[in-house]
């Protein structure tokens with residue numbers, strides 16, 4: 269099970285935002301490249317989500333975040 273989390277606070281309360289496709293309206297090359305962004309329900313950051321392969325990986329990410337804040 270893949271887990272998507274906020275890159276800033278690690279929250280999993282993410283809401284899918286609109287694709288940024290309209291940023292490149294005149295480029296056919298960019299048509300297939302879509303940046304998917306999420307709104308974080310905890311810190312309101314809008315960014316690409318960090319994807320983890322397991323809950324354990326996600327927990328490790330949270331731990332390293334907490335340590336680097338000290």
Ligand SMILES: [Zn+2]
Nearest residue numbers: 274277308311
């Ligand atoms: Zn967040």
